[in-house]
Amino acid sequence: MSDPEDPRPPSLASRYATKEVLIYYALVLPALIAETAFSIAIVSTPGDLLTQAAPGGSAVAALVQLVPWLLLAASVYAIFSLRPSLLVTLLIASFFVAASVANGIAFLGAQLDLGDTVIVVVAATFLALAGFNYARGIKLLAGRRPDVTSSGPLGYNALGVALESAFPLAAALALVLLVETLVGDLGAQAARLPTPLSALASLYLKSRIGLIFTTLFVAGAAIWVMRQFLEPVILHFTLNAADAKKELLSEIEPTTKSVRKIARYRPAGGLAWGLLTVAYCAGLIAALALFLPRGQFSRDLLAALDLHAPSPSPVETLVQGSFQSALVRINILYAQSQDYIREIIQLLWG
Amino acid sequence: MATNGSVSTPKRFAAASLWVGVVLIAISIYFFLASVTLISPPSQAVVAALLSAIIGFVMLSAGTTLVRTYVVARVVEQNPR
Numbered sequence: 001m002s003d004p005e006d007p008r009p010p011s012l013a014s015r016y017a018t019k020e021v022l023i024y025y026a027l028v029l030p031a032l033i034a035e036t037a038f039s040i041a042i043v044s045t046p047g048d049l050l051t052q053a054a055p056g057g058s059a060v061a062a063l064v065q066l067v068p069w070l071l072l073a074a075s076v077y078a079i080f081s082l083r084p085s086l087l088v089t090l091l092i093a094s095f096f097v098a099a100s101v102a103n104g105i106a107f108l109g110a111q112l113d114l115g116d117t118v119i120v121v122v123a124a125t126f127l128a129l130a131g132f133n134y135a136r137g138i139k140l141l142a143g144r145r146p147d148v149t150s151s152g153p154l155g156y157n158a159l160g161v162a163l164e165s166a167f168p169l170a171a172a173l174a175l176v177l178l179v180e181t182l183v184g185d186l187g188a189q190a191a192r193l194p195t196p197l198s199a200l201a202s203l204y205l206k207s208r209i210g211l212i213f214t215t216l217f218v219a220g221a222a223i224w225v226m227r228q229f230l231e232p233v234i235l236h237f238t239l240n241a242a243d244a245k246k247e248l249l250s251e252i253e254p255t256t257k258s259v260r261k262i263a264r265y266r267p268a269g270g271l272a273w274g275l276l277t278v279a280y281c282a283g284l285i286a287a288l289a290l291f292l293p294r295g296q297f298s299r300d301l302l303a304a305l306d307l308h309a310p311s312p313s314p315v316e317t318l319v320q321g322s323f324q325s326a327l328v329r330i331n332i333l334y335a336q337s338q339d340y341i342r343e344i345i346q347l348l349w350g
Numbered sequence: 351m352a353t354n355g356s357v358s359t360p361k362r363f364a365a366a367s368l369w370v371g372v373v374l375i376a377i378s379i380y381f382f383l384a385s386v387t388l389i390s391p392p393s394q395a396v397v398a399a400l401l402s403a404i405i406g407f408v409m410l411s412a413g414t415t416l417v418r419t420y421v422v423a424r425v426v427e428q429n430p431r
Contacts (some may be wrong), residue, residue: 185389192394221407228414229375235421241429244422252418 020134028079029132031091035075037112038094039068041102064101068094082135084128091128096122099212118215119180125219126172133168153331171226179219186214244305368420374413381406 043065071094078086095117099104107114112120164215190201204210240248289297312320366430389400 126417162386178386189389189399192389192396225407225410228410232417232421235418239422243426244425244429247422248426 004056011180024082024134025079027134028084028087028128031087032072032075032079032129033107034120034124035068035072035094035168036269037107037120038098038102039072041105042068042094045102051121067097079271082139084132086136088125088128091121091124096212113181114211118211119176120213122179122219123172123176126175127169128192130168130172175219175222175226178222179215182218183211183215186218209238288349365420366415369419371413371416374409374416378406378409378413381409 069088075087075090078084078090099114099117105117107120187202187205190205191198193201205214292300293313385399385402385406387393388395388402
């Protein structure tokens with residue numbers, strides 16, 4: 001794909017200002033903008049709660065103010081070092097921080113609610129992942145000029161452009177729409193469940209953490225399904241014999257490892273376990289002799305050897321009484337929890 | 351096996367796994383569609399829809415694993431050395 005007749009080393013401008021790099025920047029830009037919005041929301045949140053919470057609360061609040069800017073700096077580094085996965089991780093981290101501490105997230109004067117914010121995060125994440133395709137190509141070319149001319153029919157060229165540019169973008173946007181639709185429908189479906197479950201599910205879906213986890217779960221499932229369909233097709237067109245053999249060997253590796261382990265197994269003589277037991281008993285006796293009051297260990301030992309029950313010390317009596325009361329409390333709590341579970345089962349299934 | 355003077359190696363990995371995988375994928379799509387149907391009005395079978403979706407996920411996983419293994423084994427078979 002590179003031009004072999006070009007002996008000159010690539011300049012900095014040609015390395016960072018090619019068409020592919022600009023496409024990559026455009027694809028990861030929404031993630032950076034979203035991170036900026038989240039950072040502004042975090043910084044603009046008053047830190048009174050943190051200040052009152054602890055003696056070092058002001059220092060913690062100052063650190064919280066610094067975190068978004070550190071995240072932004074790390075994101076810029078991730079973009080210029082062509083690491084979209086790091087960028088996505090930072091985006092999701094900033095989103096979680098903003099959703100946890102910020103009162104509201106605004107973008108260009110418009111106030112975003114949690115549902116809008118989740119859609120923004122999912123869209124930015126998918127676009128950044130689509131940009132990874134371009135980033136990988138840029139890494140492979142290492143600044144060399146790509147030779148993308150083709151002497152084939154126009155249809156093949158159009159198909160190549162579609163697969164390279166339009167398909168990742170279309171897949172990302174389709175996934176965003178699918179996730180938004182599914183998460184929206186889940187709220188309506190939750191209301192159809194039986195009475196206690198519908199209330200619980202609706203409350204869960206209305207909460208911040210519930211919406212976030214549901215969206216992440218649905219997005220993960222959608223990506224998994226897409227990967228399941230695409231992986232065999234991509235393997236069919238790209239796999240060579242050496243990689244296929246490696247793949248097959250890696251698939252049977254757990255089985256071969258366990259077979260080798262079984263074949264190499266030799267029963268031990270038991271000496272090591274005996275030594276360990278003796279060492280454990282010696283350590284136990286030493287600890288008892290050290291931590292018990294003076295003379296207590298020898299008295300208890302002699303009483304045990306004489307087969308008489310040792311008279312409990314006041315501390316032992318106190319500990320025994322507290323353990324008994326704790327046991328009674330645990331029994332009561334267990335009986336109460338049984339009653340609650342019975343009530344819930346009766347409510348659900350009559 | 352010698353046929354017509356030429357020696358051909360028998361196929362060790364049958365195409366049946368490919369077709370079984372494709373059939374499993376088709377069944378998984380059916381279950382995904384059934385899960386959508388079960389929660390679309392007027393039907394309100396939410397639990398059955400969830401179960402159908404889970405069956406679809408499991409069948410999709412099994413089908414694609416079969417197809418993937420067939421593709422990998424076929425590449426190895428075509429290049430035995």
